[in-house]
Amino acid sequence: MDDQSAETLGQESAAPPAEPAAREGSGARRRWIGGLVVLTVLGLLFVLPWWVLLASGTGWPSPVVVSGSVLFGAALVAFPVVMALGHGRRQLDWAARTADTVLGVIWVLFAWSVIGGVLRLALSAAGAGGRGTARGVAVGVAVIAVVLLVWGYGEAMRLPRVRRVEVTLPRLGPGLDGTRVVVLADTHYGPIDRARWSARVAEAVNALDPDIVCHAGDIADGTIDRRREQVAPLGTVRARLARAYVTGNHEYFGEAQGWLDHMASLGWESLHNRHLVVERGGDRLVLAGVDDRTAASSGLAGHRADVHAALAGATPDLPVLLVAHQPKQVAQAVTAGVDLQVSGHTHGGQIWPFNYLVRLDQPVVQGLSRHSDRTQLYTSRGAGYWGPPFRIFAPSEISLLILRSPVTPPV
Known part of the structure; x- marks a missing residue:
C-alpha cells in the first residue's frame, strides 16, 4: 500500500x-x-x-x-x-x-x-x-x-351550549334516519379541578337522549391518577347504541394506551384503529375510530392513525361514521370512502384571533364542511379548553348531530 x-x-x-x-x-x-x-x-x-x-x-x-x-x-x-x-x-x-x-x-x-x-x-x-x-x-x-x-x-367555565346540526348521509338507510349522535371533544381535564363541571356535562349529554356518543380525543392533560375524579362522570353517560372514544394528540404526551384502557373500564368502546357496527330499524352503520395523527411519532407500539385498518372487514356498502381527533385527518377519510368524520382539536380558535393561525394548520376550524362527493366533516369547537382558561369569540359546545337519510322512513 x-x-x-x-x-x-x-x-x-x-x-x-x-x-x-x-x-x-x-x-x-x-x-x-x-x-x-x-x-x-x-x-x-x-x-x-x-x-x-x-x-x-x-x-x-x-x-x-x-x-x-x-x-x-x-x-x-x-x-x-x-x-x-x-x-x-x-x-x-x-x-x-x-x-x-x-x-x-x-x-x-x-x-x-x-x-x-x-x-x-x-x-x-x-x-x-x-x-x-x-x-x-x-x-x-x-x-x-x-x-x-x-x-x-x-x-370557558360555563356548561357548553348544545349545537344542533342535521347531516344528510346519502347512503344512510331509512331505519337510521333521525339517529342522534352527540360529539364531545377536547374536555382537557387539567390543573383546574372541574369535576362538578364534568358531572354537569354528562347530565347535559344524557338529556339529549343520544343513540351514539363520541369523545373525539384530548380527554385530559395529566396522568390518569391525577385526573381520575374529573373523568369519572363520563362513566355515567348513556347511549342506546354505542359510546366511542379515540385518542387526541394530548394523550400522546403521556398515557395514551392507559387512557384507552381507562375509558374501556368506564364502559366506552375505545376505537383504537377499529370499528363496530350499530343497527336500528333494520339498517346498519359502521362506527369507526382511528388514533390521532401524532400517534406514529409517539414511539408506542401499534399506535398510528390507520383508517384502512379501522375499516378492515367492514361491509363496503354500509355508511361509515369515523371519529378522528384532527380535522386534517379527513384526507385519509376521503380516500377510504368515509361518509362522515367527526373531529375536534381546533377549539374553534379558543381565543380570537388565534383561529386564523389554526386555519394555517387545519382545513376547517369549526362546523360542517364537505370534502368530496361522499365525505363530510363535522369539527366541534370542543367542550373544554386547553391552557389559558379563557374562550373569546369561540364558544364551547356539545354537538348534537341528527343523521338524516335521503329515503323517507316508512310510517
Missing part, C-alpha cells in the same frame, strides 16, 4: 466518528435557534403591550410607568419558569394554572395592542396624534382586555 492510499484510508476511517459529532453540533444549533425564536416571541408578546400601555408617548406619571414596567418585567421573567414547572417533568398544577393564565392574559393584551398600534398610526396620519391619543388608545386597550378576559373566563 502506498503512502497516498494509506492516507486516504486513514481519512475514511476517521469519518464515521466525526458524523455523530456533526449531528450533535447540528442539534445544538437547532436548539439555539429554537431558543432564540422562543425568546423573540416572548419578547414581542410582553414588550408590545408594555410599549402601547406605558411607554409610547402616553406621558403617564413616573410611579405608573415604573410600577407597570416592574409588573411586565416580573411576568416576563417568571413566565418560562412556571411554564416549565407546570408543563415540564414536575407537572405542578399550581404552576400550570399560573403559567396558563399569564399566557392567556398576555395574548389578549398583545392582540389588542396590535390593533391599538394600528389605530394610533391611522390617527397620527390624520393629524390626531399626541399624548391624548396615546393615552386614549392605552386606556381603550386595557379596558377591552379586562372585559374580554372576564367574559372569556366565564365562557
